[in-house]
Amino acid sequence: MTTTRKINVEEKILSANDRIAQDIRQQLADAGVFAINIMASPGAGKTSLILRTVEALKGEMRIAAVDGDVVPVDVEKIATQGIQVELINTGGNCHLDANMMASVMPRLDLSGIDLLIVENIGNLICPAGFDLGTDARIVIASVPEGDDKPYKYPAMYKGADVLLLNKIDYLSLQDFDVEYFRRGVEALNEGVTFFPVSCRTGEGLDAWFDWLRQRVREKRATVAQAK
Numbered sequence: 753m754t755t756t757r758k759i760n761v762e763e764k765i766l767s768a769n770d771r772i773a774q775d776i777r778q779q780l781a782d783a784g785v786f787a788i789n790i791m792a793s794p795g796a797g798k799t800s801l802i803l804r805t806v807e808a809l810k811g812e813m814r815i816a817a818v819d820g821d822v823v824p825v826d827v828e829k830i831a832t833q834g835i836q837v838e839l840i841n842t843g844g845n846c847h848l849d850a851n852m853m854a855s856v857m858p859r860l861d862l863s864g865i866d867l868l869i870v871e872n873i874g875n876l877i878c879p880a881g882f883d884l885g886t887d888a889r890i891v892i893a894s895v896p897e898g899d900d901k902p903y904k905y906p907a908m909y910k911g912a913d914v915l916l917l918n919k920i921d922y923l924s925l926q927d928f929d930v931e932y933f934r935r936g937v938e939a940l941n942e943g944v945t946f947f948p949v950s951c952r953t954g955e956g957l958d959a960w961f962d963w964l965r966q967r968v969r970e971k972r973a974t975v976a977q978a979k
């Protein structure tokens with residue numbers, strides 16, 4: 753008697769975007785560069801967070817940035833910090849994708865960078881679906897947007913590795929219920945690393961800097977070990 757056995761082979765078929773993202777991830781891994789993809793709605797504080805972060809950390813690590821936009825306004829702001837910053841002109845697209853990211857990779861000297869910061873397009877829907885090959889997806893929510901955003905944009909919150917709640921200096925001026933916000937986040941992304949911050953006053957940013965320092969150190973160590 754012959755018995756048949758069914759073997760379910762689950763094969764992950766990578767989309768074109770994921771294949772390119774994987775290639776970028778490999779380039780970053782080979783060079784020991786830690787890369788973050790910052791996503792948020794327009795005005796939440798992406799550029800402000802980058803400026804604060806570069807200002808605080810540029811003395812202890814080498815940083816470069818990539819900015820997705822149609823105009824170089826943010827690029828010019830970030831360049832005032834004296835770091836390399838490359839514009840990806842998205843031509844009005846609502847998100848960055850791995851192909852756009854790959855187009856700027858040759859312009860970056862990865863051997864001279866420890867941390868690569870990507871400012872994605874201001875949008876809470878489209879960027880969530882496109883892996884850029886970075887190590888961590890950083891989502892910024894901000895108090896003026898309201899406390900219901902995790903409930904309205906679940907994909908963005910679900911995929912976050914780190915969530916920052918920015919503009920906490922506005923908390924006293926607005927009926928933003930932090931507990932309601934956090935409950936919505938936890939239901940989607942239990943235990944996500946969470947930093948309440950103000951890029952205006954600097955409150956809470958030290959914890960974010962420490963998180964980054966640690967990740968950059970760990971990534972660099974993987975290359976040192978491989979040698």
Ligand SMILES: Nc1nc2c(ncn2[C@@H]2O[C@H](COP(=O)(O)OP(=O)(O)O)[C@@H](O)[C@H]2O)c(=O)[nH]1
Nearest residue numbers: 794795796797798799800918919920950951952
């Ligand atoms: N009150 C307050 N304003 C902030 C804070 N962070 C950023 N802003 C302001 O919010 C506006 C939009 O910030 P920006 O960094 O350009 O946001 P992006 O569009 O996400 O890059 C600017 O006027 C910032 O000065 C904050 O923590 N508190």
Ligand SMILES: [Mg+2]
Nearest residue numbers: 798799826871
């Ligand atoms: Mg910006």
